[in-house]
Amino acid sequence: MVTLDEMSAEVRAEVARVRDLVARLHAELPRWDLVVWTAGNVSQRVRVHDGEDLFVIKPSGVTYDELTPESMVVCTLDGELVDGTRAPSSDTAAHAYVYRHMPEVGGVVHTHSTYATAWAARGEEIPCVLTMMADEFGGPVPIGPFALIGDDSIGRGIVETLTGSRSPAVLMRNHGPFTIGKDATTAVKAAVMVEEVARTIHVARQLGEPVPIDQNAIDSLYARYQNVYGQPAPAQR
Numbered sequence: 001m002v003t004l005d006e007m008s009a010e011v012r013a014e015v016a017r018v019r020d021l022v023a024r025l026h027a028e029l030p031r032w033d034l035v036v037w038t039a040g041n042v043s044q045r046v047r048v049h050d051g052e053d054l055f056v057i058k059p060s061g062v063t064y065d066e067l068t069p070e071s072m073v074v075c076t077l078d079g080e081l082v083d084g085t086r087a088p089s090s091d092t093a094a095h096a097y098v099y100r101h102m103p104e105v106g107g108v109v110h111t112h113s114t115y116a117t118a119w120a121a122r123g124e125e126i127p128c129v130l131t132m133m134a135d136e137f138g139g140p141v142p143i144g145p146f147a148l149i150g151d152d153s154i155g156r157g158i159v160e161t162l163t164g165s166r167s168p169a170v171l172m173r174n175h176g177p178f179t180i181g182k183d184a185t186t187a188v189k190a191a192v193m194v195e196e197v198a199r200t201i202h203v204a205r206q207l208g209e210p211v212p213i214d215q216n217a218i219d220s221l222y223a224r225y226q227n228v229y230g231q232p233a234p235a236q237r
C-alpha cells in the first residue's frame with residue numbers, strides 16, 4: 001500500500017489543501033439542511049501529474065461537528081487507504097468508481113435531502129419546468145437504478161446515468177441524490193440546487209400540473225447560465 005509520506009512534497013501540499021477544503025465543504029450540508037446526523041458525504045479528486053490521482057473523502061459515521069481537515073481520509077481511485085486514522089466513508093467505492101470512469105469529474109457529493117430523496121423514493125425524475133432547472137441541470141434530473149451500498153453498484157449507476165447527461169445530479173432510486181462537478185464546491189452547489197428544485201416542483205404539483213418549458217428555451221437558458229452568468233473571468237495577464 002502506498003502511503004502519503006512516500007509521495008512528493010507537491011502532492012502532500014495539494015492533499016493538505018484539499019483536506020481543508022473538503023472539511024469546510026462538509027459544513028455546507030447541514031447548513032443547507034441537506035443531511036441529518038452522519039448521513040451524506042463530500043469528496044474531491046487530487047490530481048497527481050506524475051502518478052495516479054487520489055481523492056479526499058470524509059470518515060464513515062463521524063458527526064459533522066467532529067469533522068476536521070485531519071480527520072479527512074485520502075484514498076486511491078481504487079478506494080485503497082493512503083492516509084487517515086479512520087475508516088473512509090461507506091460510499092468510498094461509489095466515489096472512486098465515478099473518478100475512475102469520469103476523468104472530468106473533480107468532486108462528488110451525496111446527501112439524503114428530503115425533497116430530492118422523496119423523488120428518489122418514487123423513482124420519478126424531476127421534470128425541467130423551472131428556468132433554474134434549465135440553468136443548472138440543462139433538463140430533467142434523472143433517476144438512477146436501485147443499488148446496494150458497499151461495492152461498485154452505486155458508482156456504476158451514477159456513471160451510467162450521468163454520462164452524456166447535462167445534469168450534475170442523479171437521484172439513485174430509493175436512496176437519494178448524488179451530484180458531480182469539476183470540483184467539490186461545484187458538486188455541493190448542485191446538491192443544494194437539486195434540493196431546491198425538488199421542493200419547489202413538489203409544491204407546484206400540489207397545486208396543479210407544472211407547465212413544461214420548450215426545449216429551445218432550455219438549451220438557451222443552460223448555455224447562458226453555464227457560460228455567461230455571474231462575474232466575468234479575470235483578464236489573463
Ligand SMILES: O=C(CO)[C@@H](O)[C@H](O)COP(=O)(O)O
Pocket residue numbers: 038039040041058059060061062088089090091110112149
Ligand atoms: O447512504 C448511506 C448509507 O445508506 C451513506 O451515504 C450515509 O449517508 C453516509 O455514510 P458515511 O459517509 O458516514 O459512511
